[in-house]
Amino acid sequence: MYPPKLNNIIELFETLPEVERRETLVNYAESAPRQEPRPNEKFDLEDVRKDEECADKVGVYLQVDKEGRAHLRMSLGPEVQTLTRAMTSILCKGLDGATPQEILDLPSDFVTRIVGAELVRVRSQTTYYVLTRIKGICKVYLDRQRAAAAA
Amino acid sequence: MNTYPTEYAHPEALVETDWLEQHLSDKSIRIVESNEDILLYDTGHIPGAVHIDWRSDLQDAVIRDYIAPDKFAELCRRNGIGPDTTCIFYGDKANWWACYALWAFRLFGHKNVKVLNGGRDKWKAENRPMTREVAKYPASDYPVPNERRDKEIRAFADEALAQSKAKKPLIDVRSPGEFKGEITHMAEYPQEGVLRGGHIPGAKSVPWKTATKDDNTFKSAPELAKIYFEDAGVRPDVDTVVYCRIGERSSHTWFVLTYLLGLDNVRNYDGSWTEWGNKVGAPIEKSS
Numbered sequence: 183m184y185p186p187k188l189n190n191i192i193e194l195f196e197t198l199p200e201v202e203r204r205e206t207l208v209n210y211a212e213s214a215p216r217q218e219p220r221p222n223e224k225f226d227l228e229d230v231r232k233d234e235e236c237a238d239k240v241g242v243y244l245q246v247d248k249e250g251r252a253h254l255r256m257s258l259g260p261e262v263q264t265l266t267r268a269m270t271s272i273l274c275k276g277l278d279g280a281t282p283q284e285i286l287d288l289p290s291d292f293v294t295r296i297v298g299a300e301l302v303r304v305r306s307q308t309t310y311y312v313l314t315r316i317k318g319i320c321k322v323y324l325d326r327q328r329a330a331a332a333a
Numbered sequence: 334m335n336t337y338p339t340e341y342a343h344p345e346a347l348v349e350t351d352w353l354e355q356h357l358s359d360k361s362i363r364i365v366e367s368n369e370d371i372l373l374y375d376t377g378h379i380p381g382a383v384h385i386d387w388r389s390d391l392q393d394a395v396i397r398d399y400i401a402p403d404k405f406a407e408l409c410r411r412n413g414i415g416p417d418t419t420c421i422f423y424g425d426k427a428n429w430w431a432c433y434a435l436w437a438f439r440l441f442g443h444k445n446v447k448v449l450n451g452g453r454d455k456w457k458a459e460n461r462p463m464t465r466e467v468a469k470y471p472a473s474d475y476p477v478p479n480e481r482r483d484k485e486i487r488a489f490a491d492e493a494l495a496q497s498k499a500k501k502p503l504i505d506v507r508s509p510g511e512f513k514g515e516i517t518h519m520a521e522y523p524q525e526g527v528l529r530g531g532h533i534p535g536a537k538s539v540p541w542k543t544a545t546k547d548d549n550t551f552k553s554a555p556e557l558a559k560i561y562f563e564d565a566g567v568r569p570d571v572d573t574v575v576y577c578r579i580g581e582r583s584s585h586t587w588f589v590l591t592y593l594l595g596l597d598n599v600r601n602y603d604g605s606w607t608e609w610g611n612k613v614g615a616p617i618e619k620s621s
Contacts, residue, residue, distance in 0.1 A: 208375045264372035300389065301371055 184292060188276030192290045195296045203298055217274040219243050219255040229319050230257065237312060239260040240312070244282075244319045254316060267303060269312045282320035288313070290325060307332035337558035341420065342595025346557045346588075347551070348421055348448045354461050357381055359613055361582055363470075367434040367454070368425040369581075377463040379423065379456060383470070387430050391437045397604075402478040405441045423449035423456065427542070427549040429558055433584040441478045448588060451550040458548070484588070487576045488600035490608055490615070494593045497535045497616070502573040505536040506586045507606065511578070512538040514619035517610060520549050526608035531617040533576070533608070541582040546587045557594055558593025576602035576609070613621055 183193060195203060219225070223245070230241035238259025245253045254274045260269060277285055290313055294302050297309055340568060341347070348356075356362060357380050366374050366381040374384040385391065390408055393400055399406070413460065422431035422436060428448055434616045457463065483489075488496070496503050510516045514530035532538070543560050544552055551557070561567040573590060577583040580603030588599045609615050 204372060204375050206373055211372065211376065263370045264376055265370075268372070 183275055184288065188273075188280075188288075188292070191272055191276045192292050192295050194299075200298065200300065204237050204301075207266065207268040207301075208299070210269075211264045211273040214256075214258055214267040214270045217254070217256045217270060222257060223255065225255070227319050227323050229315065229322075232259070232289065234317070237263060240266075240315060242315045242319045244323055246282060247325065252282050252285060252320065253278055265297065265309050268310060269293070269296075269309055273316055274311055276317065282323050285320045286317055286324065288317070292313040335403060338554045340592070341554050341593045343592045344594035346447050348447050348449050350456050350459055350461060353379070353421065354450055354453070357400075357462075361419055362419075363412065363414050363420050364449075365412075365420050365422045365431075365434060366424055367422060368429040370425055373453070374427055375465070377404060377465050380462055380466070381465045381468045383468055383600040385412070385434050387433055387437075391434065395589065398415075399481065401480060402441060406475045406477040409443075409475035410472045411512065413473050414443075414475060415473040416475060417445065418473070419537055420445060420451055421447045422479070423452050426428050427454070427539070427545055427585070427586050428452040429581045432588040434484065434588055435580040436584040440481050441486075442480075442482060451548055454549055459504055464603075474530045486591075486600055488576075488602040490604050490612060492600070493533055493574055493602045493604075493609070493621040494615070496572075496574045497533050500535055502534055502568065503536040503571060504539050504561075504565060504567065504583075504586060505532045506539060506541040506575060506577045506582045507532075508540055509538060511602070511606070512620070513534075514617070517606075527578075527607055529610045529617055531610075531619040534616050534618040535558060536618075539565045539586070541577070541585045544586065547564065551589065551593060554593060557589060561590060561594060569598075572598035572600065574600050574602050578606045579603070580605050 195206065198206060223242040225243040226247045227244045228241065230239065238261035240259065240262065241257035243255040247253065254277060256270045256274055258270060271296065290310055293309055301307065365376050365385050366382045367385050367387055368374060371386065382453045385408070391399060422435045422611060424431040425589055431452060438446055439603050493503065505512050512532045517527040523529045539560060544557060546552055566575050567590065571594065575583040575586045575590070580601060583601050583605060586598055587603065590596045
């Protein structure tokens with residue numbers, strides 16, 4: 183149902199007691215800068231903007247390799263909240279190597295399995311924002327591929 | 334010639350970062366962090382600080398209301414807070430949630446409360462010590478408060494309506510766009526389920542941020558007095574109600590009016606716009 187790497191992360195979180203869940207989320211949040219684009223990396227699509235749903239600018243960068251597998255990078259402004267940073271790391275790692283269509287078809291119910299019910303609350307809806315942005319860039323990519331194939 | 338105060342009415346309600354760094358081991362204080370970012374404390378906090386969450390610690394799990402007095406006593410006991418402990422609140426977002434927690438502590442009559450001027454951002458910007466070590470304190474014997482002071486510092490919807498009808502000071506501390514009814518939530522924030530936009534009839538718009546400087550510290554007493562007394566029509570001899578969207582930004586303004594300007598008749602309408610904007614029959618005013 184989920185890409186294997188993401189599934190491993192979900193299963194890991196489901197075994198963690200609450201304190202360790204929080205610690206692991208913080209560790210993921212702190213590793214978010216490693217998901218930023220590196221010098222000279224080329225992308226098929228880039229989408230950098232600031233939406234109302236998020237407190238600061240978020241950039242999503244998509245590269246699809248010759249086998250049709252997606253590789254994601256993300257950049258986050260300084261005001262982005264810790265949980266959103268954590269989800270950025272988790273999704274960049276967990277979705278690496280999945281196809282854009284697999285990402286687009288991904289149900290969002292895994293978010294609460296990672297974050298836990300206690301941390302999902304009204305003002306944490308931005309937790310879902312990263313997934314929405316990643317799906318958005320995959321949709322644009324697929325739409326363009328289909329348009330090119332039809333031309 | 335105005336008679337604005339030249340000093341804060343209760344300067345003891347603020348502590349500066351320098352002072353706090355020198356008092357980290359002071360056993361008579363308890364540093365309390367309260368944030369919007371619910372994992373921020375976990376990423377590092379002021380040494381010795383405990384974490385109090387605005388929702389899971391201060392609000393009832395089922396009813397939209399604050400915890401009962403016995404739960405408040407339990408919260409204090411497990412954080413080693415005694416009835417005489419001086420609680421120093423700080424947090425993100427220019428101390429919104431710190432002021433909210435402080436206001437909630439006052440609801441239960443806890444007397445010794447202070448705010449760290451400038452909050453978490455200023456402490457961090459000054460490269461002061463932070464730790465991930467979660468502080469543990471021996472349980473206190475905090476007595477169960479006799480009551481919650483809802484009547485004194487909290488307003489309910491019918492009281493906000495009465496305030497509006499009586500044309501008494503009603504301060505809307507949300508952003509100008511929310512006040513005008515152009516948007517129903519803060520920019521950059523998710524919609525929190527409000528059906529109608531606008532403000533309570535007669536309310537004056539004084540965004541919370543008006544009270545702070547760029548470094549999140551509070552403006553001087555004369556500046557605050559001009560904003561609230563001269564421009565917004567707040568008067569010491571007439572009671573005032575403040576509101577925002579869920580009561581956190583208005584807690585910040587409540588703190589300013591109560592502790593920095595010395596008013597003893599300010600109530601926070603914590604139901605705020607998420608109640609008023611959905612309430613059947615509640616009158617709403619829009620403005621350009």
